[in-house]
Each structure stands twice: as C-alpha cells, then as structure tokens.
Amino acid sequence: MNFTKMQGLGNDFIVLHGHKELPTDASGQAIRLCDRHFGIGADGLVYLLPSAKADYMMRIINSDGSEAEQCGNAIRCAAKYIYDHELVPRDKTELTIETIGAGAQAVQLTVKEGRVTAVRVDMGAPVLNGLEVPTTIDEPQVIGYPVTVDGREFRFTAVSMGNPHCVIFVEDAVGTDLHVWGPKLETHALFPRKINVEFATVQRRDYADMRVWERGAGPTLACGTGACATLVAGVLTGQMDREAVISLKGGELRIEWNESDNHVYMTGPAEIVFKGTL
Numbered sequence: 001m002n003f004t005k006m007q008g009l010g011n012d013f014i015v016l017h018g019h020k021e022l023p024t025d026a027s028g029q030a031i032r033l034c035d036r037h038f039g040i041g042a043d044g045l046v047y048l049l050p051s052a053k054a055d056y057m058m059r060i061i062n063s064d065g066s067e068a069e070q071c072g073n074a075i076r077c078a079a080k081y082i083y084d085h086e087l088v089p090r091d092k093t094e095l096t097i098e099t100i101g102a103g104a105q106a107v108q109l110t111v112k113e114g115r116v117t118a119v120r121v122d123m124g125a126p127v128l129n130g131l132e133v134p135t136t137i138d139e140p141q142v143i144g145y146p147v148t149v150d151g152r153e154f155r156f157t158a159v160s161m162g163n164p165h166c167v168i169f170v171e172d173a174v175g176t177d178l179h180v181w182g183p184k185l186e187t188h189a190l191f192p193r194k195i196n197v198e199f200a201t202v203q204r205r206d207y208a209d210m211r212v213w214e215r216g217a218g219p220t221l222a223c224g225t226g227a228c229a230t231l232v233a234g235v236l237t238g239q240m241d242r243e244a245v246i247s248l249k250g251g252e253l254r255i256e257w258n259e260s261d262n263h264v265y266m267t268g269p270a271e272i273v274f275k276g277t278l
Contacts, residue, residue, distance in 0.1 A: 001016070001277065001278045002018075002275070002276070002277050003015065003016055003033075003040065003275070003276055003277075003278060004017075004081060004272060004274075004275045005040060005042065005272070005273040005274050005275070005276070006046075006077040006080070006081065006270060006271065006272050006273060007073075007077070007250075007270075007271055007273055008072075008073030008074070008076045008077050008222060008224065008250075008268060008269065008270045008271070009073060009221060009222035009248055009250035009251040009252075009253065009268060009269065010220070010221025010222055010249065010250025010251065011043055011071075011073035011074075011220050011221055011222040011223060011224070011250060012041075012042045012043055012273065013042050013043060013044050013045070013046045013060075013073075013074050013077055014033050014034065014040050014042045014044075014045050014046065015046045015048065015077060015078065015081050016045065016046065016047050016048070017047075017048040017081070017085070017087070019047055019049060020049070020050060021049060022047055022049065022059050023047075026045070026047065026059070026061050026067075027061060027065035027066070027067075028065065029045060029061070030044065030045040030061035030062065030063060030064075030065050031063070031064065031065045033045055033278070034062075034063035035063075040276070040278065042063065043062070043063055043214070043217045043220050044060050044061060044062050044063060044068065044071065044074065044217060045060070045061040045063075046058060046059070046060055046061075046071075046074050046077065046078060047059045047060075047061070048078060048081065048082065048087075051097075051098040051104070053096075053098055053103075053104050054095075054096035054097055054098040054104040054105075055082065055087075055088055055095045055096050055097065056078065056082055056087070056095075056097055056098070057097070057098040057099075058074065058075060058078045058097050058098065058099055059100065060074050060099075062214075062215075062216030062217045063216070063217050063218075064216045064217065065216075066215075066216040067100070068101075068163055068215070068216060069099065069100055069101020069102070069162050069163040070099045070100075070101040070102045070123075070161060070162030070163045070225055071163070071223075071224065071225060072121065072123065072161070072223065072224015072225040072226075072227065072228060072253075072266050073222055073223065073224040073268075073270075074224075075097055075099065075105065075107065075119075075121055075224070076107075076119040076121060076224065076266075076268060076269070076270040077270045078097055079095055079097060079107045079109060079116065079119050079121075079270070080109075080116040080119060080270040080271075080272070081272075082095060082097075083095070083109055083111070083116050084115055084116060084272070090114070093108065093109040093110075093111055094106065094107070094108055094109070095107045095109070099162060101162030101163050102123065102124050102161070102162030103124070105121060105122055105123065105124060106121070106122040107119060107120070107121050107122070108120040108121075116270065117269070118267060118268065118269055119267070119268065119269070119270055120265060120266070120267040121224075121265065121266045121267075122263055122264075122265055123161055123162070123224075123225070123228050123263065123264040123265065123266050124161070124162065124263055124264065125261075125262045125263055125264070126159050126160065126161060126228070126229070126232045126257070126262075126264055127159070127160035127161075128140065128141045128142070128158070128159060128160075128232075128236075129141070130142040130158060132160065133158045133159065133160045133164045133165075133195075134160075134164060134191070134192055134193055135158050135164075135190050135191055135192075135195075136189070136190050136191075136192060137158070137190065141236065142156070142157060142158035143157045143233075143236050143237060144156075144157060144237065145157070145158070147166075147185065147188060147190055149181065149184040149185060149188065150184065152181075154168045154170075154181075154185070155168065155169075156168045156185075157232075157233035157236055157237060158195075159228075159229035159232045159233055160229075161225040161228045161229055161232075161264065162225065163196060163215075163225055164191065164193060164194075164195045164196060164215075165195065165196045165197075165198060165225065165226055165229035165230075166185060166191065166195045166196065166197050166198070167198045167200060167226075167229050167230050167232075167233035168185075168197070168198065168199050168200070169199075169200050169201065169202065169233070169234075169237065169239065170199050170200070170201060171201065172201060173199040173200050173201040173209045173210055173211045174201070174209055174211060176199040176211060178197075178199070178211060178212075178213045178218075178219040179218075179219065181197070181199075181213075182197050182213025182218065182219065183213070183218075185197045185213070186213060186215055194215045194216075195215060196212065196213070196214050196215045196223065196225070196226055196229075197212065197213040197215075198210050198211070198212050198223070198226045198229060198230050198233075199211050199212075200230045200233070200234070200246075202234060202239045202240060205239070205240050205241045205244070206240070206241050206243065206244040206245065207244060207245050207247065208230060208231075208234060208240060208244060208245075208246055208247065209247045210226065210227060210230045210246050210247065210248055211248070211249060212226045212248070214226070220250075221248065221249045221250030221251075222248040222249065222250040222251065222253070223248070224253060224266055224268065227246035227248065227253045227255055227266065228255055228264045228266055230246055230255075231244055231246060231255040231256075231257055231264070232257055232264065235257055242256060242257045242258070242259060243255070243256040243257075251268070251269070252268070253266055253267065253268040254266070254267045254268070255267075
C-alpha cells in the first residue's frame with residue numbers, strides 16, 4: 001500500500017488515494033497506521049475517494065478509529081495532494097472537495113512554481129442551534145453556557161463547522177492542561193456525539209491563542225475547524241472582529257466570518273512530509 005504523510009500546522013495525516021469507496025476495515029487500519037510507535041504515526045487517516053458532486057470526496061478516520069465529519073487541516077492537505085499529484089488539470093486552481101459533515105466545499109489554491117503553497121477553504125456557514133451542533137441544549141444559540149467538571153465551572157460557546165465544537169475562553173489557553181480537562185469535556189453528557197474542545201485567549205480583536213483537544217485524537221498541534229469555531233465564538237461573545245489570526249501550537253491560520261454570505265473562510269498551509277510503501 002502506497003501512502004503520503006502530510007501535515008497542516010503539525011496536524012498530521014496519512015493520505016491514501018486509489019480506493020473506490022471507504023474500506024470496510026478503515027477503522028482498524030486507522031488505529032494500526034496512526035500508531036506512532038508500531039505504525040506510520042498520524043492524527044488521522046484520510047481517504048481520497050470518487051465523488052458524484054465534487055472533484056473528490058474526503059473521508060477522515062481519527063487515530064482511535066472513529067470517523068470525523070470534517071477537518072480543516074485535512075481538507076487543505078487533500079487539496080494540495082490532489083493538485084500536486086496532477087489528479088486535476090494544472091490550470092485548475094479552484095476545487096471542490098466533498099465531506100460527510102459539510103457537503104461539497106470550495107477550495108482556492110495558491111500555486112507557485114507548480115506547487116501549492118497555501119489553501120483557502122470555504123468552510124460554509126457555522127451551525128449555532130444547540131440541538132443541531134449537537135448539544136442537549138434547546139436554544140437557538142449556546143453562548144457562555146456553564147458546564148461543570150470535577151467541581152470547576154467553564155463557560156462555553158457551541159459551534160458546528162460540520163463537526164461539533166465547544167469553545168471556552170480562558171486567561172491562559174497556552175497553559176491550560178488539555179490532558180486534564182479535554183477528555184472530561186469531550187465526553188460530558190451535554191454533548192451526545194462527544195465534542196472537540198478549544199481553549200482560547202483573545203490577545204487582540206484580530207488575534208487569539210487557541211489550544212485544542214480533538215474528539216477521537218486528543219491534543220493536536222492544530223485544528224482548522226476549531227480555529228473557525230473559535231473566531232465565530234469570539235464574534236458571538238463580542239471579543240473579536242470577523243477576520244482574525246488564530247494562533248495554534250503548530251502555527252497560524254487566518255479566519256474570516258464573512259458577513260455577506262455568513263460563510264467562514266480559512267487560509268493556511270499544507271505540506272507533504274514523506275511518501276512510502278507499507
């Protein structure tokens with residue numbers, strides 16, 4: 001089996017191309033291949049598959065074998081893979097990639113010397129209704145809602161970007177112990193399908209630090225959908241402008257929540273790390 005290891009701000013993936021559909025053993029493959037000691041090592045396994053409504057379909061299997069509805073860093077990696085491997089014509093710098101959680105998403109490529117150097121993704125409109133995120137909270141928007149774990153109360157804003165997010169603003173996101181709070185919040189009863197947890201600190205209206213505990217993967221260096229959710233939550237709580245830089249452990253993403261179409265746009269890098277045969 002041939003594979004390509006890719007990363008977006010350190011959020012890393014094993015990309016597989018050539019399957020006609022998602023293999024029945026995809027979950028087991030992800031657990032084996034993503035193991036950093038006995039496998040290749042990655043946060044997730046990405047299958048590039050045929051699509052009836054887009055240039056390609058992307059299916060993401062987390063390192064624990066669960067499937068993610070969407071992944072912002074993975075879709076940038078997928079777009080770079082598709083273009084750099086000439087799976088579309090060389091003059092085609094606007095692609096569509098289908099995901100199970102957000103449908104077909106438009107992607108714009110910045111190409112220099114025949115290689116993709118940056119990817120801008122239309123991540124679609126954020127879902128804010130509490131039951132649709134989903135949470136168990138029947139409210140049109142869930143903003144600053146209290147959640148208590150181990151006697152500590154946090155206040156979160158719920159956003160879905162095709163996958164569910166719980167954004168918590170704290171004084172020191174960088175110093176927050178993800179291993180303590182991440183798994184407890186991920187599996188809290190308020191979140192029926194579990195949830196991605198972002199801790200964020202607003203430094204300026206156009207800049208915030210964010211750290212993430214990803215559902216099914218644990219702490220990662222970056223989360224594209226999480227960065228989008230953080231910007232949306234920052235706007236909803238009155239702390240941030242509609243365009244800002246979100247600083248993650250692996251680097252920075254520029255996020256815009258466009259007021260005219262209500263869509264969130266994410267711009268950032270994607271890199272090929274190495275290729276191999278297993």
